[in-house]
Amino acid sequence: xxTLPGPTIDDRFEAEVLSVSPLNxxxxxxxxxPLSGKTMKYSEGQFLxxxxxxxxxxxxxxxxxxxxxxxIELHIRLHRDGKFSRxxxxxxxxxxxxxxxxxxxxxxxxxxxSEVSAIVMLATGTGIAPxxxxxxxxxxxxxxxxxxxxxxxxxxADLYLSARFASLAASHRNFHYVPVLSGALGYWQxxxxxxxxxAAADHPDLSNSRVYACGAPSMITAARDLLVGMHGLDPDxxxxxxxxxxxxxxxxxxxxxxxxxxxSLVPDxxxxxxxxxxxxxxxxxxxxAALRDADLVKGVCGGNQSCGTCRVTVEKxxxxxxxxxxxxxxxxxxxxxxSGPFDRLACQIVLEPKLNGLSVSVPRDAx
Numbered sequence: 001x002x003t004l005p006g007p008t009i010d011d012r013f014e015a016e017v018l019s020v021s022p023l024n025x026x027x028x029x030x031x032x033x034p035l036s037g038k039t040m041k042y043s044e045g046q047f048l049x050x051x052x053x054x055x056x057x058x059x060x061x062x063x064x065x066x067x068x069x070x071x072i073e074l075h076i077r078l079h080r081d082g083k084f085s086r087x088x089x090x091x092x093x094x095x096x097x098x099x100x101x102x103x104x105x106x107x108x109x110x111x112x113x114s115e116v117s118a119i120v121m122l123a124t125g126t127g128i129a130p131x132x133x134x135x136x137x138x139x140x141x142x143x144x145x146x147x148x149x150x151x152x153x154x155x156x157a158d159l160y161l162s163a164r165f166a167s168l169a170a171s172h173r174n175f176h177y178v179p180v181l182s183g184a185l186g187y188w189q190x191x192x193x194x195x196x197x198x199a200a201a202d203h204p205d206l207s208n209s210r211v212y213a214c215g216a217p218s219m220i221t222a223a224r225d226l227l228v229g230m231h232g233l234d235p236d237x238x239x240x241x242x243x244x245x246x247x248x249x250x251x252x253x254x255x256x257x258x259x260x261x262x263x264s265l266v267p268d269x270x271x272x273x274x275x276x277x278x279x280x281x282x283x284x285x286x287x288x289a290a291l292r293d294a295d296l297v298k299g300v301c302g303g304n305q306s307c308g309t310c311r312v313t314v315e316k317x318x319x320x321x322x323x324x325x326x327x328x329x330x331x332x333x334x335x336x337x338x339s340g341p342f343d344r345l346a347c348q349i350v351l352e353p354k355l356n357g358l359s360v361s362v363p364r365d366a367x
Contacts, residue, residue: 011103013038015072017096020088023075023160027126028088029063032072032098039070040102044109044133045212047241048072048102049300049307050084057101057300058084061214061241063129065136075129104300104307106335107241109134110210112145118209121149122195122223127215128161130241134212139172148176148202152195152219154183178202196223200231207232213240217304235327241306257283259351261290262359266313276359283353287312287346287360296362303347305329308336310346315359322349 015032023029034040040048047061064073078085107130112119119138121131128151138147153159156179165177179190180198191198196219203209206227213220220240227233264276281290288310291297301307305328314322319342325333329348333339351358 012099012101013040014097015100017092017094017098018071019094020092024157026078026158027160028076028078030074030076030088030092032074032100033070034072034100035097040072040100042066042103044137045107045130045214045239045241046103046105047130047306048074048100048104049298051099051101052083052087054083056083057298059104059300061105061127061130062103062133064133065140066133075126077126101298101300104309105130105241106306106308106332107212107214107239109137110237110239112210113208115144116208117145118203118206119143119145119147120199120203120206120209120211121147122152122199122211122213122215122219123150124152124195124215124219125158127213127219130214131212132161135168135175139168139175144174146174146176148178148199150178150180150195150199152180152182152198152215154181156181194222195219196226199223200226203231205232206237207234209233210237211239213238236331241301241304257353259283259285259353259356259358261287261351261355262357263291263294263296263312264361265296266361266363281351283351285351287349287351287358290351291346291362297346299347301347305332305345305347308332308345311336311339311343312346312360312362313340314342314344315361316342318355318358318360319344321354 014035016035018031018033021029042062044065047059049057049059051057060074060076062072063075076088078088123131131149135149149165151159159179162179169175169177178198180195181190181192182194211227211233213223224238228235228238259281261279261281262276263279277294279290279294286303288297288299288303292299297310299310322344325344329345333343
């Protein structure tokens with residue numbers, strides 16, 4: 001497991017827009033350059049978040065290998081009513097600046113068990129961006145493992161990097177590109193259906209393999225269930241990041257009871273101890289929702305266990321009352337270098353009556 005640095009105050013910076021250009025009718029390529037000589041050091045497969053003028057976040061994966069030129073490339077799908085989509089269509093121009101947070105995410109390169117271990121990459125839509133970055137870095141470093149990339153879309157026009165991948169497959173004997181269409185009619189030389197099914201058909205035994213999956217959450221869930229459940233894939237070798245920037249949803253139940261949370265900032269040498277704040281919340285809410293309402297954390301990935309920005313330290317007497325962390329949460333916490341034994345992700349703590357009075361501390365750089 002690679003150890004990734006936890007988010008810090010230095011992970012927030014302004015970046016200049018170098019260019020905005022179309023990749024197809026619905027996807028834009030945006031190139032950014034950090035200002036003030038800053039370099040965003042990221043691992044291929046990670047993502048950043050762009051802060052909109054109203055404070056909302058939109059998260060996008062880096063689409064190219066990390067290089068010394070400091071340029072960050074993003075592939076951004078346009079949505080008809082999306083806030084950032086409107087900015088891209090009507091406002092954003094070369095020379096503008098954006099407030100950026102990052103990098104985040106643990107879907108990064110893991111050294112294969114052996115040179116014969118297969119590496120299977122699954123993408124839908126712009127989920128191809130982080131896999132393109134991973135693929136670039138792997139091939140540039142001389143990776144000799146067999147690498148299979150399955151990219152799914154509705155129409156051939158959606159596969160905006162197909163020519164590039166076909167060229168890479170022609171020049172690298174260990175790389176195989178399999179485009180998969182789910183909605184096209186008529187002649188098509190690639191596979192039809194869903195990427196996870198195409199990969200499963202080609203790889204009946206994945207016990208010695210590693211899978212990277214990026215894209216639609218429904219694909220990621222289906223791929224994990226299929227490949228782990230029926231094709232022998234070790235769950236620890238299924239790597240994915242699914243993130244959203246929308247607000248945390250709350251159940252609509254008028255019978256919910258109040259729950260109070262005591263939250264304080266981790267003391268530092270300058271400010272020292274800060275008195276705890278009592279945050280009102282309700283049963284059924286996540287701790288993340290309460291902390292976001294109080295402007296104590298950002299919660300970049302929206303509760304999908306991808307960023308680690310909602311990490312809190314739980315007072316020991318309360319820690320023992322929580323449900324144990326699931327595999328995904330534990331893996332993310334273990335990947336953050338300064339994570340402690342009583343740390344949890346606030347997005348995974350659902351408030352209930354027995355947690356009334358829960359006491360946690362929040363890193364100062366969480367927001």
